[in-house]
Amino acid sequence: MQFEQTANCTIIDPRAKMAGLILFCLLSFFLHTVPVLLAYLSIPIIFLIFLKPSGRFFTKMEIGAGLFLSACILLYFWARAQCPIHLDGIASARAIVRVFIFTGSGLIFMLTTSSSRFILGLEKLHLPPPLIFVLAIAIRFFPHLLQEMELISNNLQGRGIGFYQWLRHPVYSGRAFIFPVVIRAIKKADTLAMAATMRGFGAPIPRTCRQKLTISTPDYLFLISLLIIGLIFFYCDRYAYLKWGM
Amino acid sequence: MSFINHQPLLSAHNVSFSYPASKNPVLTDISLDLYPGEILILAGPSGSGKSSLLYALSGLVPRSIPGTIRGTISLAGKDLSSIPNWEISKTLSLVLQEPEDQFFTMQVEDELAFGPENHGLQDQKIIKRTYQAAQSTGAESLISRPLHTLSEGQKQRVAIAANLTLKPKILLFDEPTSNLDEHSTARFYELIKALSREENRAIILCEHRLHGPCQYADRLVILQDGRLQYDGSPQILQNSSILKKWGLREETQALDFGSHFWEDRIPPAPILSLDHISFRFGRKENFFFTMGNFSAEKGEVIALFGENGVGKTTFLRLLAGLLTPTEGKILLQGEQVHRIPKKRRSRIVRLVLQNTDHQLFMPTVLSELTFCGDHQKALQLLDQFNLTSLENRHPHSLSVGEKQRLTIAAALIYDPRVLLLDEPTSGMDGANINRLIQVLKEYKKQGMTIVIASHDMTLIRAMCNRGIKIKA
Numbered sequence: 001m002q003f004e005q006t007a008n009c010t011i012i013d014p015r016a017k018m019a020g021l022i023l024f025c026l027l028s029f030f031l032h033t034v035p036v037l038l039a040y041l042s043i044p045i046i047f048l049i050f051l052k053p054s055g056r057f058f059t060k061m062e063i064g065a066g067l068f069l070s071a072c073i074l075l076y077f078w079a080r081a082q083c084p085i086h087l088d089g090i091a092s093a094r095a096i097v098r099v100f101i102f103t104g105s106g107l108i109f110m111l112t113t114s115s116s117r118f119i120l121g122l123e124k125l126h127l128p129p130p131l132i133f134v135l136a137i138a139i140r141f142f143p144h145l146l147q148e149m150e151l152i153s154n155n156l157q158g159r160g161i162g163f164y165q166w167l168r169h170p171v172y173s174g175r176a177f178i179f180p181v182v183i184r185a186i187k188k189a190d191t192l193a194m195a196a197t198m199r200g201f202g203a204p205i206p207r208t209c210r211q212k213l214t215i216s217t218p219d220y221l222f223l224i225s226l227l228i229i230g231l232i233f234f235y236c237d238r239y240a241y242l243k244w245g246m
Numbered sequence: 247m248s249f250i251n252h253q254p255l256l257s258a259h260n261v262s263f264s265y266p267a268s269k270n271p272v273l274t275d276i277s278l279d280l281y282p283g284e285i286l287i288l289a290g291p292s293g294s295g296k297s298s299l300l301y302a303l304s305g306l307v308p309r310s311i312p313g314t315i316r317g318t319i320s321l322a323g324k325d326l327s328s329i330p331n332w333e334i335s336k337t338l339s340l341v342l343q344e345p346e347d348q349f350f351t352m353q354v355e356d357e358l359a360f361g362p363e364n365h366g367l368q369d370q371k372i373i374k375r376t377y378q379a380a381q382s383t384g385a386e387s388l389i390s391r392p393l394h395t396l397s398e399g400q401k402q403r404v405a406i407a408a409n410l411t412l413k414p415k416i417l418l419f420d421e422p423t424s425n426l427d428e429h430s431t432a433r434f435y436e437l438i439k440a441l442s443r444e445e446n447r448a449i450i451l452c453e454h455r456l457h458g459p460c461q462y463a464d465r466l467v468i469l470q471d472g473r474l475q476y477d478g479s480p481q482i483l484q485n486s487s488i489l490k491k492w493g494l495r496e497e498t499q500a501l502d503f504g505s506h507f508w509e510d511r512i513p514p515a516p517i518l519s520l521d522h523i524s525f526r527f528g529r530k531e532n533f534f535f536t537m538g539n540f541s542a543e544k545g546e547v548i549a550l551f552g553e554n555g556v557g558k559t560t561f562l563r564l565l566a567g568l569l570t571p572t573e574g575k576i577l578l579q580g581e582q583v584h585r586i587p588k589k590r591r592s593r594i595v596r597l598v599l600q601n602t603d604h605q606l607f608m609p610t611v612l613s614e615l616t617f618c619g620d621h622q623k624a625l626q627l628l629d630q631f632n633l634t635s636l637e638n639r640h641p642h643s644l645s646v647g648e649k650q651r652l653t654i655a656a657a658l659i660y661d662p663r664v665l666l667l668d669e670p671t672s673g674m675d676g677a678n679i680n681r682l683i684q685v686l687k688e689y690k691k692q693g694m695t696i697v698i699a700s701h702d703m704t705l706i707r708a709m710c711n712r713g714i715k716i717k718a
Contacts (some may be wrong), residue, residue: 015403026518059708075429078626079495094269114351114352114353114356115350115351115352116351116356116359116360116363117358136350140349140350140351151601151604152604154568155599155604155605157588157592158566158568158592158596158597158619159592159605159607159617159656160588160589160593160618162588162589162714165589176607176608176617176691177607179606179607179609179642180603180604180605180606180607180642183603183605184604187603188347190310190346191342191344191347191349192347192350193310193708194306194310194311194340195342195347195348195349195350196350197309197310197331197335197409198304198306198331198334198339198340198341198409199335199360199412200332200336200361200364200365200412201332201350201360201364202332202364203332203364203365204332204367205365205366207364207366207368207371208362208363208366208367208368208372209363210281210359210363210372246671
């Protein structure tokens with residue numbers, strides 16, 4: 001039941017990873033055909049399968065994401081089958097796939113970046129300290145939140161609020177789930193912020209780091225390969241658009 | 247040891263503090279001096295203001311925790327309110343109750359280096375301090391390990407080491423042993439004594455379990471309703487009437503594992519039984535749990551022991567049907583427990599876990615009990631657990647001890663045949679432990695089977711017929 005980092009990827013500089021993340025997400029806006037977008041989404045999915053964070057809640061999330069994605073594919077085929085083609089349906093399917101692309105690539109970033117290197121990377125980008133503080137807590141906090149959600153969901157099941165109760169009383173069950181999640185999230189973030197403050201985080205002196213960050217060949221190769229992948233998909237997208245439409 | 251010839255390192259004078267939403271102050275006119283090399287125990291019943299005093303002394307209020315504070319606190323002769331937090335951290339460190347909640351990184355080494363890095367120390371100094379702190383706390387062997395693979399005791403050591411890297415003169419601990427087993431607790435106190443001697447450090451331990459730390463302490467401070475009731479020698483705890491007067495925990499000797507109490511016995515008509523089960527968390531996880539045989543009959547109260555991380559909670563979750571054994575069967579009234587439909591199972595077997603925040607779902611204390619239960623029964627339970635005056639409060643605004651009582655009450659409202667309790671008294675004071683014992687005894691008489699995983703010998707001695715020790 002751990003959602004901690006499954007791989008501490010130190011080869012790629014966190015700044016290069018951040019740039020790659022932004023580039024990867026931005027490129028998805030240049031892709032318009034849903035099948036190509038789905039193929040593009042398969043890249044973060046393959047990475048996530050490789051990283052595979054364990055945990056039952058993660059499995060539940062995977063099942064939920066799979067169902068949602070299947071519904072999105074059905075929506076796409078339904079919209080295409082309409083005469084004339086249902087453009088709003090296709091646009092919705094496209095938007096949903098893009099959300100999955102952002103979530104998947106963001107998740108990869110969080111699972112493969114250590115907090116110290118992330119903070120150092122942000123500092124090298126000369127971001128303001130309060131923003132670094134918030135982002136650093138967020139990256140540390142996200143795996144914890146998933147763990148908390150799993151525990152709360154298990155306890156709710158223990159109180160007899162299972163799948164059927166969720167279906168029969170979604171508002172009541174949802175409220176019972178959200179309450180402790182929000183409260184735990186606030187408490188955990190507060191404690192983490194307090195602990196960081198007590199250890200000098202936010203001191204008005206330049207922060208040092210044992211690990212050194214330098215943009216090197218693997219980082220350039222990483223960004224160039226992402227760009228090449230993007231261009232291939234862009235070409236495929238144009239081709240698919242001309243041949244089959246949206 | 248006499249400290250009065252020294253200048254106090256930390257000094258509070260007539261400190262009063264109240265939270266924004268509260269009408270009554272949580273601390274009233276507290277005056278306290280802490281001298282170099284002194285170990286001070288801060289005790290008091292649940293909700294007496296111990297943690298709030300620690301937050302006030304560490305400068306977190308009102309900067310990180312909002313509220314109104316009056317009086318003066320000085321750190322090494324300087325007014326605390328005029329010192330920025332990052333400068334305070336050079337002299338004073340606060341180790342919070344849950345070690346995991348305060349970890350900022352994923353690796354032990356990164357965690358230890360985090361403080362010195364924030365203070366802009368040079369690489370060599372960071373490495374030196376990291377290893378020194380790990381050595382002082384006995385965490386050298388853990389330095390290359392990911393934090394999530396550590397046991398509770400190991401996490402506690404890393405949390406202390408992470409604070410020691412800044413070489414503080416004062417260390418404050420908020421209930422540091424509440425999640426530790428007896429062995430880890432004893433090691434922790436030895437460590438505290440060594441840390442105090444090492445650099446003449448002053449230490450404040452906020453504790454519920456008093457007899458262990460008081461052997462090492464120089465001074466005892468007792469708070470009640472936010473007021474200082476006693477400030478003097480820990481010897482006073484030898485008088486049990488004093489403990490009762492202030493609602494503190496009484497001393498209980500460790501149990502003899504060779505006595506009749508521990509004799510393995512198979513009851514003739516067990517309500518709950520298992521035979522040679524094993525369990526593994528997924529394929530990747532190393533954690534593996536096995537158990538020979540176990541059975542419990544109606545009205546029996548069974549204690550579950552073992553060091554931190556041996557699988558007590560996993561065993562309780564298996565008994566509750568929340569996990570499915572990889573091999574073997576767990577039978578509850580003749581049925582495999584994990585195959586009983588969830589709704590029916592939740593009325594037969596109830597599990598109360600240690601972390602109460604995950605088990606409170608409703609906006610008021612009363613609705614938490616009426617959530618799935620009868621109103622009259624809810625009122626009766628509130629009365630039994632002394633929670634009636636809090637019925638309209640938000641459950642998450644209660645103290646740890648109050649939340650623990652509420653989660654147990656929420657389990658009892660179902661009248662389950664089997665009640666499983668995981669460290670039910672970790673945040674409770676003496677008076678509330680006695681109250682819980684009385685309530686559980688009533689349910690035991692009615693035939694409820696109770697399994698308790700706990701390090702609290704007072705509860706176990708008072709309640710349990712049998713005990714099981716789980717070994718690593």
